[in-house]
Amino acid sequence: MNITFIGTGYVGLVSGVMMSYFGHNVTCLDTNHTKISQLKSGRLPIYEPGLENYLNSKIKFIDQYQDIPTATDAVFITVGTPSLPSGEADLSYIFGAIDNLIECLKTDSNILTVIKSTVPPGTCKKIEDYLAKKGSRLKVAANPEFLREGKAIEDFLHPDRIVIGIDNPQDLRVLENIYQPLTKKNIPLVVTDSVTAEMIKYASNSFLAAKVAFINEMADLCEVVNADIEKLAYGIGLDHRIGKDFLKAGPGFGGSCFPKDILALSTLTKKYKIDSLVLDSVIQANKIRTDNMVDKISRAVGGNLKGKNITILGLAFKAGTDDVRSSPAIKIIELLQAQKAHITTYDPIAKTDLAEVKIAASANEACDNADALVVVTEWPEFKNLDFEKIYKMMKNKIIIDLRNMLDSHTLTAMGFKYYGVGIPSC
Ligand code: UDX
C-alpha cells in the first residue's frame, strides 16, 4: 500500500520506517526541514535503539505537502499533541496538517486520513465535521499507537493489539490491508467507533500511569515498615490479574505521553463536570514524587543541600531514549538547584541545556568530589561502573539509587552508604 506519515517524531518516524519494512511504499513528511535533511542523508534525528537497521532508501522523506504522492492510499497523522496550559491536548498541529492536506490534495480526494497521534475522544468526529464544512471528501479513522520509547521496534513488530476507530465500515479495507503483515500472525484487530478508539489510548496510558504511581506509593510504605518493594512487586505481579509489568518503583513517571495523556483525560472530566478522583490522585501523587525524592537526597546528605556537590546519573525520562520531556531527572535537578546544591550530571545519550549544570563526559568524571551520587535513569551501563574507583573520587560516599538497580550489599560492603527506593537500608 502507499502510505504517507505526517510528522516524523518518535512515533511517526518509527511507524513509517517499520511500515516500509513491511513492504509498503512509505513517504514521511515533516515541516522541520533539519529533520528531513538529516533523514535524507541517512541520519536519525532521534535515538531509538535498532531503528538504524530498518532505515532504508525506499522511504521518501519530504518537507512539502505538495510532494505527497498522488497515489496515496492513507495519510497517517503523527504530529505532536502536547498539553496546553489548561491541561487539554493542543490540537493545532493536527488541524494544521488537515488544512495542508485539504490544500495540497485534489478537492475530490477521498483518501483515508488516519489519526495516530493521541487525541481526546471525539476529535475524529470534529475532524469529520470540519472536513464536511470545507467540502472535502477526505475520510477519517483513529489508529492510536502503543509504542514505548526505547522499545518502539519491538512494540511495533509484536503489538498486543491493533486498535482502529472507524465510523464508516467501508473505510476499514485500507487499514486491514496495511496491517495484514501483523493480523496474519493473529495479532488481534480491535475495530470500534472512533470515540472508543481514542478513549482506549487515553485509558491505557492512564491505567499504566496509575500502576506506576501505586507501586511508588507502596515503596514509600515499605521504607517505613522496613519491607522490600522489589519482592512486594514480584509477589503481587505473579497474580495474573495484576501482571508483573509496570511495577518498578522509581522517581515517578515522565515522558511525552503519560503526564500529558492522564492530564488531558482529567481535564476532560472537568469539562463534563464528572468526578475523576482516581486520575487526579495519580497526577498529584506523581507531581509530589520528585519533591519526595529530593527530600530523600537531602536527608541522605545530612539535611542541608546548600553547597553540596550532587552527581545525577541519567537525564532521559527512562533508559533507552534521548527524550527528556517531563523527565523526573530534570525536575529533580531544578529542585536541588533551588536548594543551592551544585549539580554535575552524565547521561550516555540524552542532553540538557539546563543552566549551571556541569555535564560530565563520563560517569566516573561526574562523581569527582561528589557528596552524593544519585541514579535517576536506569541506563544498564550504570550497573557496571568502577565503584572502587568512584569510592576514592567521591568526597562523601553516599549513593541514592532511585531505580533500585545497583547491588546494595556489594556497595555497602565497599563502605558506601546506600539508599534505594522502598528497600530496607542495609
Ligand atoms: C506525537 C504526539 O506527541 C503523541 O501524542 C502521539 O501519540 C504521537 O505523535 P511524538 O512522535 O513523540 O508523539 O511527537 P514529536 O516527537 O513531537 O514529533 C512530532 C513531529 O511532528 C515533529 O517532528 C514535528 O516537527 C512534526 N510536525 C509538527 C509536523 O511535521 N507538522 C506540524 O504541523 C507539527
Ligand code: UDX
Ligand atoms: C508509554 C506507553 O507505555 C506506550 O504504550 C504509549 O504509546 C506511550 O507512552 P513511554 O512514554 O515511552 O510509553 O514510556 P513507558 O515505558 O511507558 O514509561 C513511562 C514512564 O513510567 C517512564 O518515566 C518510566 O520510567 C516509568 N515507569 C515505567 C516506571 O517508573 N516503572 C515501571 O515499571 C514502568
